[in-house]
Amino acid sequence: MHYISTRGEAPGLGFSDAVLAGLARDGGLYLPVEWPHFSAAEIRAMRGLSYPDLAVRLLTPFLGDEISPPVFERIVREAYATFRHEAICPLVQTGQNSFVLELFHGPTLAFKDVAMQLLARLMDHVLAERGQRATIVGATSGDTGGAAIDAFAGRDRTDIFILFPHGRVSPVQQRQMTSSLAANVHALAVEGNFDDCQGLVKDMFNDHAFRDRVGLSGVNSINWARIMAQIVYYFSSALSLGAPDRAVSFTVPTGNFGDIFAGYAAKKMGLPINRLVIATNDNDILARTLSTGEYRTLGVVPTTSPSMDIQVSSNFERLLFEAAGRDAGTVRRYMAGLKQSGSFTIEAAQLERIRSEFDSGRSSATETAETIRNTLEKSGYLLDPHTATAVRVASKRAASETPMVILGTAHPAKFPDAVRDACGVTPGLPAWLAGMMDLEEKYTVLPSDLKMVEDYVSSRSRAAG
Numbered sequence: 086m087h088y089i090s091t092r093g094e095a096p097g098l099g100f101s102d103a104v105l106a107g108l109a110r111d112g113g114l115y116l117p118v119e120w121p122h123f124s125a126a127e128i129r130a131m132r133g134l135s136y137p138d139l140a141v142r143l144l145t146p147f148l149g150d151e152i153s154p155p156v157f158e159r160i161v162r163e164a165y166a167t168f169r170h171e172a173i174c175p176l177v178q179t180g181q182n183s184f185v186l187e188l189f190h191g192p193t194l195a196f197k198d199v200a201m202q203l204l205a206r207l208m209d210h211v212l213a214e215r216g217q218r219a220t221i222v223g224a225t226s227g228d229t230g231g232a233a234i235d236a237f238a239g240r241d242r243t244d245i246f247i248l249f250p251h252g253r254v255s256p257v258q259q260r261q262m263t264s265s266l267a268a269n270v271h272a273l274a275v276e277g278n279f280d281d282c283q284g285l286v287k288d289m290f291n292d293h294a295f296r297d298r299v300g301l302s303g304v305n306s307i308n309w310a311r312i313m314a315q316i317v318y319y320f321s322s323a324l325s326l327g328a329p330d331r332a333v334s335f336t337v338p339t340g341n342f343g344d345i346f347a348g349y350a351a352k353k354m355g356l357p358i359n360r361l362v363i364a365t366n367d368n369d370i371l372a373r374t375l376s377t378g379e380y381r382t383l384g385v386v387p388t389t390s391p392s393m394d395i396q397v398s399s400n401f402e403r404l405l406f407e408a409a410g411r412d413a414g415t416v417r418r419y420m421a422g423l424k425q426s427g428s429f430t431i432e433a434a435q436l437e438r439i440r441s442e443f444d445s446g447r448s449s450a451t452e453t454a455e456t457i458r459n460t461l462e463k464s465g466y467l468l469d470p471h472t473a474t475a476v477r478v479a480s481k482r483a484a485s486e487t488p489m490v491i492l493g494t495a496h497p498a499k500f501p502d503a504v505r506d507a508c509g510v511t512p513g514l515p516a517w518l519a520g521m522m523d524l525e526e527k528y529t530v531l532p533s534d535l536k537m538v539e540d541y542v543s544s545r546s547r548a549a550g
């Protein structure tokens with residue numbers, strides 16, 4: 086399988102190179118040159134597979150012949166052995182035809198673990214085979230950082246630098262990033278918001294001299310392997326609700342558009358998905374874009390669902406590429422507009438194509454709090470604020486025969502203050518994380534300045550030449 090850039094000016098790569106590259110050298114994002122497709126009979130035959138077996142079955146076509154089947158199977162099994170639920174991503178019924186897909190049973194209690202545990206092992210394998218080291222940089226609004234640090238801590242072939250917005254992540258998220266004792270882990274609190282952190286990461290990738298000197302790799306969802314791993318739970322949940330003989334819809338709390346793009350990929354691979362619903366908080370750029378056709382960045386406002394406090398939604402570029410019939414020139418034009426004026430307008434036919442697959446909605450902070458309270462009262466189920474955003478958006482839709490799966494992206498204990506303020510119940514961390522909040526913190530505060538961040542990274546990276 087070959088991977089091509091959404092901006093069409095970077096070389097096509099095989100799977101391992103695409104995984105190590107993260108962002109393409111032309112600033113674009115990698116996508117498989119074609120979508121693997123499974124027939125209804127093949128999908129039916131996946132019923133009853135364990136989560137790791139399903140992952141192997143679905144993801145093998147993406148690897149080409151670069152990772153041998155026994156190695157990939159071992160990597161997948163090891164990745165999901167870190168989860169604390171036998172089903173890995175269990176589906177819980179919360180209403181007559183609605184379900185929460187719990188994606189937070191991994192080591193850091195957020196859906197990011199599902200992909201990150203796999204990605205770290207894949208990278209380690211590729212680097213070991215090549216006898217190389219890599220410097221990993223990542224931007225986080227809270228969850229990617231903790232998941233990446235957990236997955237990469239102590240790995241000899243990588244040094245990891247995570248940029249998080251200083252003072253804008255929850256205390257649990259911060260402690261997950263700052264309490265690692267591993268020498269290869271570096272937590273950087275950047276004076277800015279998530280978009281500033283993500284901008285710095287992309288600028289580091291686009292500084293080719295720096296990129297080559299430190300052997301840069303990325304673990305944000307700009308990395309194709311992150312999206313790839315997330316495809317599996319769309320299949321696992323739909324299969325347990327009757328796929329391929331029954332279509333399912335999904336509502337996804339959305340920020341960087343990686344998670345919901347994995348749903349789009351699952352549909353391309355043959356999974357019968359009726360609607361993909363984008364749920365945003367007050368940072369509603371995606372909901373606005375779907376209703377007006379204009380993608381326009383406004384300032385980020387802090388909310389009770391901080392991991393979704395994002396305006397520049399990286400993976401939307403992958404969808405634009407698809408909607409434009411994979412015309413990289415169109416994507417380059419949109420991205421140039423975004424850089425110059427903070428906005429671009431999607432051509433009518435492309436917008437129609439997007440609207441034929443996706444709906445969108447917004448949940449204000451007040452509505453999200455109400456939803457946490459009402460859901461607890463009605464069903465005894467405690468939502469985190471991100472998942473609650475999606476529950477609210479889904480509840481605004483007309484009743485449908487199609488089952489609605491809400492992606493449960495984080496454990497409520499990651500956001501105890503917001504949950505307590507909403508419903509009076511303070512969720513506690515699971516026993517195996519008790520004591521985490523007493524661990525000593527280690528992090529460095531840096532201004533949102535490319536040169537200072539690059540100097541910090543290159544002076545501490547073991548891969549730097």
Ligand SMILES: Cc1ncc(COP(=O)(O)O)c(C=O)c1O
Nearest residue numbers: 228339340341342343344392494
């Ligand atoms: C808990 C939680 N929910 C939802 C999201 C949004 O996911 P995505 O960025 O893939 O759209 C994030 C982070 O991005 C998150 O951490």
Ligand SMILES: N[C@@H](CCOP(=O)(O)O)C(=O)O
Nearest residue numbers: 225226227228229305306392
């Ligand atoms: N919400 C994310 C933001 C980064 O998203 P990613 O999926 O591109 O890594 C976070 O929690 O950090």
